[in-house]
Amino acid sequence: MIGKHYVLTGGTSGLGYAILKQLIGKGAHVTVLARNPNKLRQISSNQVTVIKCDLQLKQNIVDLKTHFSNHKIDGIIYSSGVGYFKSIEEHSEEEMIETYTLNAIHFNLLLSTLRPCLSQHPTIVGIGSQSAFLTQAHAAHYGASKSAFNQILNALRIEHQDYHVLTVNTGPIATPFHEKADPTLNYAKKYQHMMLDADDLAIKIIQAMIHHKKEINEPKWMHIMLKVYNIAPRFFENNFTFLFNNKKRE
Numbered sequence: 364m365i366g367k368h369y370v371l372t373g374g375t376s377g378l379g380y381a382i383l384k385q386l387i388g389k390g391a392h393v394t395v396l397a398r399n400p401n402k403l404r405q406i407s408s409n410q411v412t413v414i415k416c417d418l419q420l421k422q423n424i425v426d427l428k429t430h431f432s433n434h435k436i437d438g439i440i441y442s443s444g445v446g447y448f449k450s451i452e453e454h455s456e457e458e459m460i461e462t463y464t465l466n467a468i469h470f471n472l473l474l475s476t477l478r479p480c481l482s483q484h485p486t487i488v489g490i491g492s493q494s495a496f497l498t499q500a501h502a503a504h505y506g507a508s509k510s511a512f513n514q515i516l517n518a519l520r521i522e523h524q525d526y527h528v529l530t531v532n533t534g535p536i537a538t539p540f541h542e543k544a545d546p547t548l549n550y551a552k553k554y555q556h557m558m559l560d561a562d563d564l565a566i567k568i569i570q571a572m573i574h575h576k577k578e579i580n581e582p583k584w585m586h587i588m589l590k591v592y593n594i595a596p597r598f599f600e601n602n603f604t605f606l607f608n609n610k611k612r613e
Contacts (some may be wrong), residue, residue: 364387364388364390364391364573364574365389365390365391368391368434369437369440369486370436370477372439372441373394373490376443376539377538377562378490379442379443380442380561381561381565382442382565384435386410386569387410387530390409392412393399393410393411394434395411395413395420396414396473397414397492398419403474416431418441418469419469421469421472424472424473427544428479430477434480435484435577436482436485437481438487439474439485439487439488439571441473441488441489441490443465443466444466444490444509445465445608446462446466446467446505446540446543447499447504447507447543450500451504454504462504463508463511466505466508474487486527486528487592488531489512489529489530489531490506490533491509491531492506492509493514493534493585493586495507495512495513495532496592496593497592499607499610501515501540516528516532529568529578529580530578531564531568531571531578531579532586533579533581534581534582534585534596535554536558536560537558537559537560553609
């Protein structure tokens with residue numbers, strides 16, 4: 364990765380920040396798109412460039428053309444995401460739009476904007492979720508948006524066979540994501556014991572990029588359980604309803 368140039372979103376905290384540290388350690392140059400660049404003040408490296416960009420705003424993304432017009436990009440790592448642990452009727456219009464816009468739609472817009480600058484065989488990494496594979500009471504829009512994101516990445520892999528597309532499906536990670544998804548932090552506290560470590564996951568992602576893996580599913584036991592669930596999803600939903608209702612705010 365020495366000398367390669369990656370564009371990273373979600374790099375100011377959580378998994379994105381852990382990926383940023385790994386990329387720096389591998390000798391890569393990283394351009395971080397951040398709504399609040401001040402969050403990266405602690406990073407003092409000539410390998411990192413920070414561009415102020417709110418991925419919720421279409422014009423901010425379109426304007427990136429001027430920043431990258433003379434730069435080659437070896438990969439895009441899309442680690443941005445948002446979700447709300449609420450019932451379908453509790454979601455406001457703004458929350459629904461925010462969820463689908465950030466998790467799926469503006470990934471497409473970013474990719475389209477940066478496509479002319481991509482190298483011949485770029486790497487596209489999308490941080491998805493195991494939530495894409497199951498029914499999610501009290502997080503339906505989050506799961507649906509991640510399912511859409513997965514479909515986009517899978518189709519991209521077929522449409523552009525010269526791209527290396529890596530989909531990363533994860534269970535819950537110990538990151539600030541949960542502070543917005545559920546401000547009570549009840550879910551985060553209840554499942555703290557099974558939270559993935561962002562630094563460990565970042566190492567696996569970097570290795571998958573190097574070895575051109577197509578998919579990461581962590582934790583593996585959760586992925587296996589979801590494979591079983593998908594054999595007869597309505598059976599499991601009807602007889603083990605509590606398993607699909609664990610994000611309800613108490």
